[in-house]
Structures are given as C-alpha cells and as structure tokens.
Amino acid sequence: EAQVTQNPRYLITVTGKKLTVTCSQNMNHEYMSWYRQDPGLGLRQIYYSMNVEVTDKGDVPEGYKVSRKEKRNFPLILESPSPNQTSLYFCASHTTRVNEQFFGPGTRLTVL
Amino acid sequence: AQSVTQLGSHVSVSEGALVLLRCNYSSSVPPYLFWYVQYPNQGLQLLLKYTSAATLVKGINGFEAEFKKSETSFHLTKPSAHMSDAAEYFCAVSDPDDYKLSFGAGTTVTVRA
Numbered sequence: 001e002a003q004v005t006q007n008p009r010y011l012i013t014v015t016g017k018k019l020t021v022t023c024s025q026n027m028n029h030e031y032m033s034w035y036r037q038d039p040g041l042g043l044r045q046i047y048y049s050m051n052v053e054v055t056d057k058g059d060v061p062e063g064y065k066v067s068r069k070e071k072r073n074f075p076l077i078l079e080s081p082s083p084n085q086t087s088l089y090f091c092a093s094h095t096t097r098v099n100e101q102f103f104g105p106g107t108r109l110t111v112l
Numbered sequence: 113a114q115s116v117t118q119l120g121s122h123v124s125v126s127e128g129a130l131v132l133l134r135c136n137y138s139s140s141v142p143p144y145l146f147w148y149v150q151y152p153n154q155g156l157q158l159l160l161k162y163t164s165a166a167t168l169v170k171g172i173n174g175f176e177a178e179f180k181k182s183e184t185s186f187h188l189t190k191p192s193a194h195m196s197d198a199a200e201y202f203c204a205v206s207d208p209d210d211y212k213l214s215f216g217a218g219t220t221v222t223v224r225a
Contacts, residue, residue, distance in 0.1 A: 004155075033213075040121070042202055042215035043156075058212065090155060100146075101213060103155035 002027050004104035006091050012110045013081055021076045021107050023091030031094045032074040033058070033101070034066065036087040043090065049074055081111040114139045114205040118216035126224045131190040133219050135177075135203030138184065145186040146204040146213070147177055156202065162186060164208075173197070198223045 004025045013019055025032065033048040035058075045058030049068040063085055065077040074093075078085060091104040119134040137143060144163045148156040160171025167179040173196075177188045186203060203216040 035215075040217055042116075042118075042217045043204075044215070045212055048212070092156075100158045100161065101156075103148075103157070105155045106153075 002102070004091055004093055004102050006089075006104040006107050008107060009105065010108050012112065014112050015082055016080050019078050019081060019109075021078075021089060021091075021109070023074045023076065023104060024072050025074075025091075025093040025102070026072065027093060027095070027102065028071065029093035029095050029102070030071070031096070032068070033092045034064070034074070034076045035090045035092065036060065036085075037090060037106075038087050046076070046089075081109075083111050085109065086111050114143060114207055114210075114212075114214045116203050116205050116214055116216035118201075118203050118219050120219055121217065122220045122222070124222045124224060125193045127195060128192050131175075131188075131193045131197060131221065133188040133201050133203075133221070135186045135188065135216060136184055137186060137203070137205045139205060139207060141207055141209070142181075144206040144208055145177075145179060146206070147171065147175070147186075147188050148202045148204060148215075150200045150202065150218075152199070159188070159201075193221075193223050195223050195225065197221060 007022045034046040035043040037043045047066040049055045089107045092101040094101045115138045117136045146161045147159040160169045162179045170176045175190045200220045
C-alpha cells in the first residue's frame with residue numbers, strides 16, 4: 001500500500017530535550033515536506049526536500065532541522081524544543097513540483 | 113508569493129443541503145489550486161486540483177470546484193451534504209515554478225441531521 005508513515009504519532013516532552021520525528025514514504029517520490037498545523041493558521045511549511053541531500057527552508061524553519069540521506073526518509077529534528085513548537089506535524093511527499101501531495105497521519109507534539 | 117483566504121472558519125449545513133466553501137487566492141502567476149479534506153485524527157487527503165486545464169474540476173465524494181480567474185476564486189461545492197462530509201477543508205495554492213504549497217486557515221464543516 002502506497003503510504004507516508006510518521007513516528008511517533010503522539011509525543012509529550014520537556015523543553016530542551018532533543019527529539020526526532022521520523023517520516024518514510026514507499027512511493028519513490030523525489031519531493032518531501034514537513035508542515036505544522038496550528039488552529040486558525042492552516043498548515044505552514046517548515047522544510048522541504050527536492051531529492052537526496054537537497055533541502056531548503058519553508059515558511060517557519062526556525063528551531064527545526066532536517067536531513068535527507070535516503071530518498072524514502074526525511075526526519076524532522078528539534079534540537080532544543082520549546083513550548084511554542086507544540087503543534088500537529090505532517091510529513092508529505094510527491095513526485096513532481098505541483099503534483100498531488102500525499103500526507104502522513106500526523107504527529108501530535110506537546111512540549112512542556 | 114501566493115496566499116489563500118478561506119471565508120468562514122465554520123460552516124454548518126443540513127443533510128441534503130448545498131455545501132459551499134469559499135476560497136480566494138493571490139498569485140503573481142497562473143496558479144495551481146487544490147482542495148484537501150482532513151477527517152478527525154487523520155492526515156490530509158486530496159479532494160481535487162486545478163492545473164490549468166478545465167476550469168470546472170470534479171473531485172472525489174461528489175465535490176467540485178470552479179476556477180474563476182477574474183474573481184481569483186476557487187470555491188468548493190457539493191450539491192447535497194452527507195453526514196460523512198463533516199471534516200475540515202483546506203484550500204491551497206502553488207506557483208507552478210515553486211515547490212511551496214500555501215494553505216488557507218481551513219473551514220470546519222458540520223452536518224446537521
């Protein structure tokens with residue numbers, strides 16, 4: 001089954017404790033993105049990747065890091081999480097620039 | 113840069129009534145436009161997309177949207193609401209030469225029996 005998977009689905013952590021949210025897709029897509037969803041703001045892009053070892057900042061990259069060492073994986077790293085990063089995070093992938101984006105199920109992060 | 117405005121953060125309709133969700137966009141070039149649906153505790157699913165072909169686009173679950181360049185709009189409609197249509201709906205716009213997908217704030221639809 002074609003899908004984007006994220007882990008963990010739920011995470012509660014404390015300020016300053018480094019964490020990684022994993023994202024994996026099995027569709028051989030070149031493009032992958034991370035978004036955060038906040039009430040009243042819709043989804044905002046954090047980072048995106050056009051292929052292995054090629055990444056760029058989205059609208060809200062501060063406080064986040066990403067890496068793309070393999071085509072299928074695109075982890076999101078929070079080196080020192082803060083409460084304002086409490087949000088619902090989505091990973092997405094697609095084959096071309098403007099093709100349909102396939103979304104993962106989301107990761108709900110709470111930073112205390 | 114593109115931006116999207118969705119008019120109305122909440123819409124309530126009766127089962128069997130017309131669903132109309134409004135989306136206006138701003139873009140410096142002819143855009144690509146999308147409607148996504150998010151059911152509770154799930155990711156986003158594509159309903160339909162406009163990529164410069166026919167201006168009236170039909171999607172899944174009986175939804176359709178019309179691209180109106182003169183009004184910079186891409187409103188989503190469904191003639192007859194079903195209980196299963198209760199969800200949050202997002203309009204999104206993309207510049208054909210950009211990788212970014214810009215989303216509206218979303219509209220939550222509730223369906224009354």
